[in-house]
Amino acid sequence: MPRPFDLLFTDLDGTLLEERTYSFEAARPALRHLQTLRIPIIFCTSKTISETVAIQERLGLEDPFIVENGGAVYFRPGQLTEAPLPIQRSGAWHRLSLGYSYSRLVSNLLKIQAQLGCRLLGFSDMNATEISQACGLSVEEALRAKDRQYDEPFIVENETPELMDALERVASDHGLRVTRGGRFHHLTGPNDKGQAVGLVLGAYARSLHGTRCVALGDSPNDLSMLLAADLPVVVQRPDGSWDPRLLDRLPEAIKAEGIGPVGWNQAVLTLLGEGG
Numbered sequence: 257m258p259r260p261f262d263l264l265f266t267d268l269d270g271t272l273l274e275e276r277t278y279s280f281e282a283a284r285p286a287l288r289h290l291q292t293l294r295i296p297i298i299f300c301t302s303k304t305i306s307e308t309v310a311i312q313e314r315l316g317l318e319d320p321f322i323v324e325n326g327g328a329v330y331f332r333p334g335q336l337t338e339a340p341l342p343i344q345r346s347g348a349w350h351r352l353s354l355g356y357s358y359s360r361l362v363s364n365l366l367k368i369q370a371q372l373g374c375r376l377l378g379f380s381d382m383n384a385t386e387i388s389q390a391c392g393l394s395v396e397e398a399l400r401a402k403d404r405q406y407d408e409p410f411i412v413e414n415e416t417p418e419l420m421d422a423l424e425r426v427a428s429d430h431g432l433r434v435t436r437g438g439r440f441h442h443l444t445g446p447n448d449k450g451q452a453v454g455l456v457l458g459a460y461a462r463s464l465h466g467t468r469c470v471a472l473g474d475s476p477n478d479l480s481m482l483l484a485a486d487l488p489v490v491v492q493r494p495d496g497s498w499d500p501r502l503l504d505r506l507p508e509a510i511k512a513e514g515i516g517p518v519g520w521n522q523a524v525l526t527l528l529g530e531g532g
């Protein structure tokens with residue numbers, strides 16, 4: 257049976273994973289169907305490698321994945337053989353690094369804070385217990401979340417739209433980007449999810465004939481990934497809305513009916529011709 261698409265990219269928090277419980281159970285039927293059809297399920301997340309691998313293991317997945325908002329693409333030896341150089345070895349993994357070092361991001365966050373005279377609370381300022389409370393994670397999971405390489409999540413004290421505009425401008429002066437995820441803002445290098453998706457797509461396109469890809473996301477930090485996809489899907493936020501900043505830029509996007517993994521399941525089954 258011909259596959260309706262060749263690759264699937266997905267955000268995790270608030271998209272495949274329920275925002276508060278981090279459960280993917282509602283998406284099990286569609287995940288099983290994709291696995292039967294051998295369609296790669298490529299996570300594209302702001303999470304770290306250790307968090308992402310833990311979720312891959314729970315799902316029995318071994319596909320390439322993108323971490324820390326496009327900071328790096330990880331894959332196993334023998335995968336993405338057409339990926340561009342330079343490929344680094346990182347333990348059992350091959351890695352394409354796209355982001356700036358974590359120490360550079362943390363020192364720049366301090367500079368930006370001083371320039372703006374505001375308080376920016378980053379993961380580097382928080383211990384595992386504080387992160388676990390802020391994110392609803394266990395302390396063990398929070399330690400995995402804190403193990404960062406390419407992306408600094410942060411909160412802005414007394415946030416206003418004007419302050420966020422100024423923050424983005426100052427970050428840009430430093431050659432950095434600020435994006436919005438479900439819970440935090442994220443400071444990164446000039447990389448984004450879309451750039452990393454483009455690299456993975458390019459590597460598959462050289463080995464497959466014509467790749468057609470789906471991407472699913474819920475927040476502004478997913479925009480570049482969704483723009484890179486043939487079939488972008490926006491899932492509903494916990495309040496039942498679709499992020500207006502995504503819909504503005506993606507008028508043709510599929511609006512998944514259902515919050516997080518519920519919408520994910522429904523949209524993917526429909527695209528596979530199994531929904532209804």
Ligand SMILES: [Mg+2]
Nearest residue numbers: 267269270475
């Ligand atoms: Mg998300």
